[in-house]
Amino acid sequence: MAITTLRRLALASAIVASLAACQKPNTESVAPETGNAVTESSPSASSQAPVVWPDIQSEVKQDATIEARIDQIIETLTLEEKVGQMIQPEIRHLTPDDVRKYHVGSVLNGGGSFPSGDKYASVEDWLALADGFYLASIDKSNGRAGIPIMWGTDAVHGVGNVVGATLFPHNIALGAANNPELLKQIGWATARELLVTGIDWDFSPTVAVARNERWGRTYESWSEAPEIVGAYAGEMVRGLQGEAGEDFMGEGRVLATAKHFIGDGGTKDGIDRGDTVGDELHLRDVHGAGYFTALEAGVQAVMASFTRWDGKRMHGHDYLLNDVLKGQMNFDGLVVGDWAGHSFVQGCTATNCPQSVNAGLDVFMAPDADWKELYQNTVQNVKDGDITMARIDDAVRRILRVKLRAGLFEAGKPSSRPLAGKAELLGAPEHRAIARKAVQQSLVMLKNSDGLLPLSREAKVLVTGDGADNIGKQAGGWSISWQGTGNKNSDFPSGTSVFDGIESVVNAGGGEAILSEDGSFETKPDVAIVVFGEDPYAEMQGDVSNLAYKRGKTDDLELLQSFKDANIPVVALFITGRPLWVNRELNASDAFVVIWQPGTEGVGVSDVLFRNNDGDINVPMSGKLSFSWPKTPDQVPLNVGDENYDPLFPYGFGLTYADTDTLGDDLSEEGLTVSATSDVLPLFDRRPIEPWGIEAVGAENDRLVMEGKTMSTSTVTVTAVDRNEQEDARQVVFNGQGPGHVALFVDERQDWTGYVEDQAALIFDIKVDSAPTQTTYLRFGCGSYCASDLDMTEGMKEYLVGNGWQTLSVDLKCFPTSGENFGVQQPPEEFLTQVLRPFTIYTEGELDMSFANVRIEKNKAASALINCQNP
Incomplete structure (x- = not known):
């Protein structure tokens, strides 16, 4: 009625x-801790026999001179100075006067955070802020100890917060390249560009082993397989920090961070910050792989995960932080928290959490304006006996050890350091060459009917799709802004879009490349290249409920089909941060290449896609899937070695130009109603949910x-x-x-x-x-x-x-x-x-x-x- x-x-x-x-x-703010392990097929961790973690021997050995110096410094510090070293505010809520008054030990800038909030802040702006913090930290007036500050940032695929920096392909692409040496080169280039701005600490590498592609950080993982992650982690650390005993923390090097300890890639249903699935043996043998090699290479920081295992949040997990990481695996660097992650620990708030310190957290990441209250409460926690002075001294010892190993006491103010202010290093040709090589080696070809690829440079090529001339889309998350959104091509002044690369090689070969936003044309082209895929996203906001590409939206599919209907060969170039169900798009394409999120060097795609001017293969198609590719939208989790493993494309798959493709155009297109028939239709869940x-x-x-x-x-x-x-x-x-x-x-x-x-x-x-x-x-x-x-x-x-x-x-x-x-x-x-x-x-x-x-x-x-x- x-x-x-x-x-x-x-x-x-x-x-x-x-x-x-x-x-x-x-x-x-969070669900109460249950005290129970979350497992799918494994018994509770508490029911397992004791698991022995590896006895890691770091290549970076303790130095008696440094240890003696730490003893001397600690003896002079007040309780307030010690606690100040353990607090890491965000630049939006910190002034040099704060650094001086509260003895702040480190600072961070979050994704999309810039000096004075200016996205286009200059190198000089970054250095001025770094100098201000540094000079305040070393002020020894009124009896202060004057310990130099550190500055950390998430340079997870290059220096993502600085306009003009080189952005490398995201980790999922690098996993497909299967080249550990490449990681060392990327670390080297990233460190150099960071130091231009005065930042000396990178919250990287992410060594997650992603086991459920619904997770919005899947692209930050090199592989679903621990073997690749283990092979890569140590090399990335060496690239950032240098080789122990050779150029460790020398000129052009920054501190590295292995994150997020531990099991961040294994949460139930791929929910970010959720419950890690599996018993302790699984935790060690799958999710531990990257930490073993990173610790061996001498990584100086480990970041605690937001996740929960065996009923406990990692920021408060005494067994895993103290007994396993610092005990069995001999880690002598510092454990830093993640974006107020301590506030998720049972009994804690963002401003009061002795439980995290007692569990082994050495540095609170305190990004909000109320960090001073956390400082004051932590001082009071010690006075009240809730945290022992011995635990405080251990945390400060670790922080000082890292700072002394990094040479920060002798480094001088950030603007005076060797690479500081050299803006020409941002997007430097030698760095871009490394990124371009990474793009070339990471492409994975899933389909190549009748050997359509590689293409001739003499062809008339129509290029279309919303990713064709969109560097922001191809860069993905953690690119200038946290989620990678809100950018335009001019925000990547040294970068090239996919179309830029195609246009340059085709024009050089005597052909013609035409960019068509809607796919229309006046003269029929020889081939159409459609560049499409996921829009940028980052943690939490990238989580999805299933793996259906665009959840049934058909604009990209219709574009592909329009060329098929016109009898024009069509090449699909798919931008994505994870394997997705794209059976319809595969059926509508003659060739299908996953280009992942290639970063700023889109020209690397055309290097592989086209023959050289002599008609020979220019760069081989060599990438192999480091993640299994699903047959249906709900085929998750899907990992090599699973019982009844049956992917559409298995782990390690990737066609070369020498292979004969037999895929065909008749893949099942059932499964499109998965999201439409769900009991809950999310419109906004941490972000607007596509569409x-x-x-x-x-x-x-x-x-x-x-x-x-x-x-x-x-x-x-x-x-x-x-x-x-x-x-x-x-x-x-x-x-x-x-x-x-x-x-x-x-x-x-x-x-x-x-x-x-x-x-x-x-x-x-x-x-x-x-x-x-x-x-x-x-x-x-x-x-x-x-x-x-x-x-x-x-x-x-x-x-x-x-x-x-x-x-x-x-x-x-x-x-x-x-x-x-x-x-x-x-x-x-x-x-x-x-x-x-x-x-x-x-x-x-x-x-x-x-x-x-x-x-x-x-x-x-x-x-x-x-x-x-x-x-």
Whole structure:
């Protein structure tokens, strides 16, 4: 039975108000620790016989002179100075005066964090900030010890925070190259470019063994197989730090970090920061591989993982940090936390966590503005006896050992060091040559019907696809911004797109290369090259529920098929950070090459794709899969050695130009409904879930789509903020200067009649920090001519403002009957087949609110806070 708009809006407002009042603020940031191991096929860790971890002997030996010097320094330090060495704030919340006052031992910049918040900060800007921190740290006035500070950053595939730096292919691509020596070269080049900016510590390498490709950090892993990870980790460390006994921490070297200890690639369902699957033997033999060789090579830092194993968070895992890492494996460097990871430990908060220190954490990564409270509480923890002075001294000894080994006491201010300020080293030709070679060796060919590849340089080539001339897309995450979003080609001034490379070789060979954004052409080309794939993402926001490429979206497929239909040979170049189910795209292609995320040197792709000017093979196609490729969207986990192992392409597969391809065009295309039939349809889960995006529209009809960390229209500002995890929520501030809205939107209208039939509800988490000054609506829309509004004003004012995070739910049946609000009466059945903006906040006044975890859930209508089941 229909319900009138006025009656429905009044009812909705009343229900929001009354039910919001009954809800308690959600102050839980993490699920409680269970004390139980999470395993799939293995017994609990507690049921296993003792596991012996390897006795690692580091190539970097303890030096008696250094140890004696550490003893002398520790004797002079106050408790406050010792604790200060253990605190690592983020540059956005730290000043040189803070460094001096709190004896800060190290600093970091997160992904997308720059001096003064300027994405285009110059080398001089970076050095000026580094010098300021350094000079404050060595100030010995008033009896201070004057210990030099360190600066760490996530240079995981090159110096990702600095415009102009060389960005190498991500680790998954390097795994396909199967060349450990290449890793040493990449480490060497990365260290040199870091030192240009004055940064002396790299939070790399990531030595995860990714075992479930739904994990959003799969591309940061070299392989699903521990053998490749073990072969690579030590070489990358040597490239960054230098060889022990030779040029260890000499000119052009930086400190390395093996991360994230341990089991980050093995979480249940591939959920970032989740529970690591497997018993201790599995943990050692699979996930330990990279640590064994990294420790042997002398890595000076190990970063604790967010993950949990045997019921305990790694940041508080005494057995694994103290007994295994520092004990059985003899690690004498420092253990650093990860982005307030200590706050996830049972009984801890971001500002108070003696449990982590006692469990073996030496340096708190404290990226938020409240780091001073953590410092003060840790000092008090020692005074209260919750942390022993012996444990503090051990942590400080490790920190000092690393700093002395790195030569920081004698290095001078960052701007005075040998490579500092040499901007010509950013994107230097010799570094780009290494990256280009890495691209060449990493390409994996899955299909090559009738030997289409390599192509002749004399051909007329049409190049299309949204990745063809898009360096940001081909660079992936951790590229200038944390998630790799919001960039344009000019942000990579020394880089080349895939099209740039194709154009250069084809023109040099007498052919013609044409870039066509939509795939159209006037004269029929000899071949079409379609460059497409995943858009950039990073940790958490890259997690997916299944491996279906684009979750059923067909624009890339239609582009491929259009060339097939025109009888034009088509080459698919697939940009991706993980193996995905692309059977449809494989069927629609004559040749299919996985180019992964090649970084800034897109020209490396054309080096392999085309013959040389003499018609011979220019560079061989040599890459081999370091991850198994799925047959179906839900074929995860899928790892070589599994029982009933049956991938579409096995681990180690990769066609060469000498191979005959027998794949054909008849792969099964069943499985497209996996995500469409799920009980939960996520719209925003730490990020907008593809195909959904975030838009803001201001009073001047100025519309922006969110691609970076923040965006502002004339009346609306949207910013990525931390709720439970890094940037997992969005804050929306309306300035009251006129109408505006923020919305989750999609380009192609969605048919949601099935969700209404299945009694679904719109559910979202919301926090209101400043009450609305004018009427505020929750809007469900299908475009400019139809929408349905629920008045949230009184509920926000009376019960939501100041009460922290709340979860609200709305029966979908409450929405599609108020098209008359916009002067158009839209029939409910038509409304629900044209869904474009199912979650919109609209107001003309001032409002400061945040949202997170927006989803549609079936069978939740009757229990929704606002329901219209029985009007």
